Amino acid sequence: MSRALPWDILWNRLIAITEEQAATLIRTALTPAVSEAGDLSAAVFDARGDMLAQAVTGTPGHINSLASAMRHFLAAYPADRLESGDVLITNDPWLTSGHYHDVTIVTPVFHRGRVVGYFGNICHTADIGGRVFSADARQVFEEGICIPIAKLFRAGVVNDDVIRIIAANVRVPDQVIGDLYAQAAGNDVGARRVVEMLEQFDLDDLDPIGVEIIGRSERAMREAILALPNGQYSAEGRFDGYDHPVDLKVTLRVQGDRIEADFAGTSPESDRGINVVLNYTHAYTTYALKAALSPEIPNNEGSFRPVDVRAPEGCILNCRRPAAVAARHIIGHFVPSLIFRALADALPDRILAESYDALWNTQWHGYDRDGRHFVLVVFNAGGMGARLGGDGFSATSFPSGVHGFPVEAIEAHAPLIYEARRLRIDSGGAGQWRGGLGHEIVARARDGCRVWLSPFFDRFNYPARGVFGGKPGASGSFTIDGVAQHPKATVELPAGSLAVISLPGGGGYGDPARRERASVACDIADGYVSRAGAADYE
DSSP states (O other): OOSOOOHHHHHHHHHHHHHHHHHHHHHHOOSHHHHTTOOEEEEEEETTSOEEEEOSSSOHHHHHHHHHHHHHHHHHSOGGGOOTTOEEEEOOTTTTTSSTTEEEEEEEEEETTEEEEEEEEEEEOSOOSSSOSSSOOSSGGGGOOOOOSEEEEETTEEOHHHHHHHHTTOSOHHHHHHHHHHHHHHHHHHHHHHHHHHHHTTOSOSHHHHHHHHHHHHHHHHHHHHTSOSEEEEEEEEEOOSSSOEEEEEEEEEETTEEEEEOTTOOBOOSSSOOOOHHHHHHHHHHHHHHHHOTTSOOSHHHHTTEEEEOOTTBTTSOOTTOOOTTHHHHHTTHHHHHHHHHTTTOTTTOBOOOOOSOEEEEEEEEOTTSOEEEEEEEEOOOOOOBTTBOOOSSOOOSSOOOOOOHHHHHHHSSEEEEEEEEOTTOSOOSSBOOOOOEEEEEEEOTTOEEEEEEEOOOSSSOOOOBTTOOOOOOOEEEETTEEOOSSSOEEOOTTOOEEEEOOOOOOBSOGGGOOOOSHHHHHHTTOOOGGGGGGGO
């Protein structure tokens, strides 16, 4: 196209559109995981299926997996098989973000008689049938209903067959089906706004915008990689697993303006639901590399292109059907810290010490006093690792990015009483800069209710490691009435019993002897709680 376009205006317009897309989904969603915690992604794609822009709200495991998923949607439904008003759906773990509980919705954008792009989103659904969301399953068939890529709407008319099949297989159909409509509504808002933008600037499609956006991001990412010396950078780590430890290994091979992440040497897939599909491994690898190398680069197809991700088929980071995958985040969330450790000597000012990493979900489910079934997943955060020049953030979701739940929302949606939720004293690893604190939850079931808890916990045995002389953070723990519980096995919470969930802290950065801020007053001002200052937080 010969005429100059206002690239900054068009770029900011796309970001604003994806933000409105995500806001629509959040405002209309019924599942608290979306409406309260923001466990979703939202993005716009060009006609080739290349991601152009994303909403700020969302997790790397969703948004970067969505970018990979678009290839599968376009293969199943090329543009010539679509018409205005169509909406596509799937939750196939190997095609999207790794487990059945994440439902992906894609909507084509029609302008001047043809497909010019797509809007997509992923969000965590309240329930998907099978076992309640947990790490207990031994095969994916136990974990719920699989929805192949299909049309949820045909030319604007809902596909009742798909709706009825889903509703017949889930425990809370009103929430699940309501969220599907919310996801479609978010995409519809985005599509209408993009068409308005194309009309305003008299553009036939998104192609010229996409070429510019992707080209700039790719060039910037390649320049960032070129700044790293050629060679290999390796790291490994051990984590709790389900019943036995899991080893993860990565080798980063830098050659010119390309980087390959190879996870050879990683443990084989598990016989429980902690396995990770390659899409999800790719998502957290590209996220970590971009965060370390050039965080200011927009996250889109261009920033992905210089990165290759490899994991041996059949290892826990590239599992095969029918491996169980519901709790895939427990292992997948360790990938960024592993990559930061590999890059620590090369980029000491860009990386974090290890964080608590694996998001501590608590999946509460059971029956209230009236015998009605309830399901509620709650996200809990431990301490982030420290970095050069700063202590780690406390009780902060990293690398997932989801929000914590207000206690009021938890108690409104489930028959639970939270007796306490507080920061864990001294749980951050010591260092010149200290690791962030985990927090502690004390909860009980309301009288007359039956309540189970499916925990998604790790770092009981292998706490977050420090770097450059920093000390490890505190390990996690989970007890009921003082009795230690399995970190990943579903357990009933008897009436009158207290569950105490203690989240891990982050690792420290640098030699603790070099820490200058020794006063309690400074530590509290920095957001860190020491034993001496604990009274201020009780």
